[in-house]
Amino acid sequence: MYRQLEHQLRAMIVEGALGAGAALPPERKLALHLGISRKTVQQCYDALRRQRLISAHGRHGYIVEDGFRRIKPGMERLKGFTEEMQELGRVPSSRILERVVGEDRSIASIFGLTSTAQFLRLVRVRLGDDMPLSVEKAWYDLGVLPSLADGDLSGSIYARLAESGAPLVDCEQTIEAAWPDPRECAIFGFAEPLPCLLIKRRSYGADARMIEYVEGLFRGDAYAYRLRLRS
Template sequence: MRRRPPFQDLLDLRDDTAQPLYQQLEDQLARLIGTGTLPPGTTLPAERQLAERLAISRSTVQRAYNALRSKKLLSAQGRLGSIVQGTTGRLHSGMDRLKGFTEEMRELGRVPSSRILERTVVSDPTIAALFGLDDSARFLKLVRVRSGDGVPLSRETGWYNLQRAPELEQADLGGSVYAALAQLGAPLERCDQTIEAAQPSAEESAIFGFDEPVPCLLIKRRSFARDGDMLEYVEGLFRGDSYTYRLSLRI
């Protein structure tokens, strides 16, 4: 299979024209995005990196990127670069049924991946109260960065009821926790979920590659087994520049 050349090799910036370099770069990147040569989800280099590759000033790249962001064609990623949004760059996730991040990404045509930041067994009276359990109840606390096509989309902290699913403590959780629960005989049946606006912390901004905090979606979910036992409580912060939720309502 013939490999596609690096996108910067497709750029032709000229100094023998009256059109400013930043405008040339903006127009040519917009064209590559519009034709699908740079499809939604593509990560472009950071401003300094692209400037060095093209032998132009960083301010030139910055002006072009800013113009493309104002047109909603790019999403800022700070030192990690920028993500191509295009006309379909946002992830429009449906809320018609209970599904985990892994299944959701696959339905949207993205490759899911997770990075575990923390995995500990804890006893937390506040969390136990949410589950309706004694203060001494043990929970698996799992903090993960969830990505689609390698792009960090959410940072989530989940607590899982080890009284109901003790085998989860030693289970392989590199993929879907929901799939692991089902394999352990504790599949989820339903959930109660809320969504609210939130600002990312400095740590979360660094994970998402934000130079400055960007409004995000904070999703809080309580998930239950078929017999009504609560198995999961999770708080997930989803980046607001790449994620929207779609609802279908009937009268």
């Protein structure tokens, strides 16, 4: 029951029906109005709070957070997460979960390289205004830029590639629906798995050499991609 209520309130917040600063009904009042237990409402509010959609304000109850806005990025050109967040007026940041250098036969086949090719495997949580928006698993061909293996990767890797003379100029991208696993749910603050967008990208340099392969899981309640088509 609390999950049904949570889904309804989340949709109202995401779509703007409940704007930033709006006060939610007190637990007891909402429980009586809906004919459900107060504990059910408490569980719902707790789940929304963990997702940073609402915050507790003592006797003032729960308030819709300022800052949760559905992200509507364009897809008309190649850009990285950092640049995208900056264009949308958000502060980008990353948290590195895994960083490994080595061989990977399956990834090498994607790049069209031999099984002994060296890759940097990087798993990061990408945040906008401190809100976890995606979990990104990326592989980089160290034959193009060996310094990625031990350099500072807290910022934009796309910018670093460009500064090193190996900018990404082209990519192939697919988008499909996916479910987050338990670790990803914990990162996003989901009380239960919610639909997400799995974006797979193969990015190439000016010489058509593949430099990057990424699988990014983006929270579905925060993203609505925009694409303009012309005849």
